[in-house]
Amino acid sequence: xxxxxxxxxxxxxxxxxxxxxxxxxxxxxxxxxxxxxxxxxxxxxxxxxxxxxxxxxxxxxxxxxxxxxxxxxxxxxxxxxxxxxxxxxxxxxxxxxxxxxxxxxxxxxxxxxxxxxxxxxxxxxxxxxxxxxxxxxxxxxxxxxxxxxxxxxxxxxxxxxxxxxxxxxxxxxxxxxxxxxxxxxxxxxxxxxxx
Amino acid sequence: xxxxxxxxxxxxxxxxxxxxxxxxxxxxxxxxxxxxxxxxxxxxxxxxxxxxxxxxxxxxxxxxxxxxxxxxxxxxxxxxxxxxxxxxxxxxxxxxxxxxxxxxxxxxxxxxxxxxxxxxxxxxxxxxxxxxxxxxxxxxxxxxxxxxxxxxxxxxxxxxxxxxxxxxxxxxxxxxxxxxxxxxxxxxxxxxxxx
DNA sequence: ACCGGTTATATACAAGCGTATACATCCGGT
DNA sequence: ACCGGATGTATACGCTTGTATATAACCGGT
Numbered sequence: 001x002x003x004x005x006x007x008x009x010x011x012x013x014x015x016x017x018x019x020x021x022x023x024x025x026x027x028x029x030x031x032x033x034x035x036x037x038x039x040x041x042x043x044x045x046x047x048x049x050x051x052x053x054x055x056x057x058x059x060x061x062x063x064x065x066x067x068x069x070x071x072x073x074x075x076x077x078x079x080x081x082x083x084x085x086x087x088x089x090x091x092x093x094x095x096x097x098x099x100x101x102x103x104x105x106x107x108x109x110x111x112x113x114x115x116x117x118x119x120x121x122x123x124x125x126x127x128x129x130x131x132x133x134x135x136x137x138x139x140x141x142x143x144x145x146x147x148x149x150x151x152x153x154x155x156x157x158x159x160x161x162x163x164x165x166x167x168x169x170x171x172x173x174x175x176x177x178x179x180x181x182x183x184x185x186x187x188x189x190x191x192x193x194x195x
Numbered sequence: 196x197x198x199x200x201x202x203x204x205x206x207x208x209x210x211x212x213x214x215x216x217x218x219x220x221x222x223x224x225x226x227x228x229x230x231x232x233x234x235x236x237x238x239x240x241x242x243x244x245x246x247x248x249x250x251x252x253x254x255x256x257x258x259x260x261x262x263x264x265x266x267x268x269x270x271x272x273x274x275x276x277x278x279x280x281x282x283x284x285x286x287x288x289x290x291x292x293x294x295x296x297x298x299x300x301x302x303x304x305x306x307x308x309x310x311x312x313x314x315x316x317x318x319x320x321x322x323x324x325x326x327x328x329x330x331x332x333x334x335x336x337x338x339x340x341x342x343x344x345x346x347x348x349x350x351x352x353x354x355x356x357x358x359x360x361x362x363x364x365x366x367x368x369x370x371x372x373x374x375x376x377x378x379x380x381x382x383x384x385x386x387x388x389x390x
Numbered sequence: 391a392c393c394g395g396t397t398a399t400a401t402a403c404a405a406g407c408g409t410a411t412a413c414a415t416c417c418g419g420t
Numbered sequence: 421a422c423c424g425g426a427t428g429t430a431t432a433c434g435c436t437t438g439t440a441t442a443t444a445a446c447c448g449g450t
Contacts, residue, residue: 109362152372
């Protein structure tokens, strides 16, 4: 394995353990068993290396989501949603650093255009996938727009669930609670709607 | 105005303009028209000052949310939700740096326990408030638990909406789209439920 | 008027940072 | 065997960082 790959791997480790902004060039060198100069040689700068590593991490993040989504095969939509959210929560437990890095990426995107585009593009791809998860059966006749809207809705829930979980695991909702909340809101909508 | 207040104000400006991690002690001094040594004198360290400023900013953030929530007075829940989300989106436009700082706080919380507790506590207070927003009429007989679940659900949507808006304003959903998505999901739940 | 604390300021310092430079090593093609 | 580009490495440079120090200014109480 060349130093280029070692650096990327080391940077990923640092990303998970220390976070983007706290990682120094020397940290990466230590984690990858290489040397300072190789960063400049292979990536031009520390920043470029770290960004490349973050993009890699983010792809892994997408894989993790796909995995969670694939588990939901129940015919009942509510069951499917609940199992999806439960799966996410489980993933937070087993892949915490990955999700933390994902959240840090949100903040970094404000100052790193490359990363921002990566995230935006990633979410643009995620929305239809999430919509398909809902419309699994017989949702062929919905417009592209509504498909996007549903995807955005689920994406928002997912992001919000992630943030709450990582900030305060005690208080954050479980998948079951989220499903219960949705059920209750559905009921409340019907009660106040003029029918 | 003493230097203590000037420093806090300057730090807030830097927080909005440069973000937490990018702000240096000298940036704050420049923004507050003070001097390097006063940071140490009044706050002990740059970190302490910046955290204090972030907590201040976060309180402002809470005020902004309250403002948005107070606008929703429609009797129909769906209308209320839509106007709440629309209000949020409008706030992103007029108070962008504030929301960006809020997101950066998510990432920072991982390494700053003080901030993390502040955020956690803040959300613990936000959840019942959000639930009350939904249960506005006749929700007196729901348990504390479901109240929390509903609050978590709405909080998640809010956070997710924020992140999407700030990452990719083009693709992010509007309040109307979010409401439409919820309506569609409600319909889909009914279709697949065994009734 | 003067004293004593609080507060302000200029400056110095050591440590850590990212990166460039100059040199060594590897390794496939001939 | 040897050349040449690609890759690896040690080191040093200049800069920025946060903070400590030492001195000055302020200001209410007496």
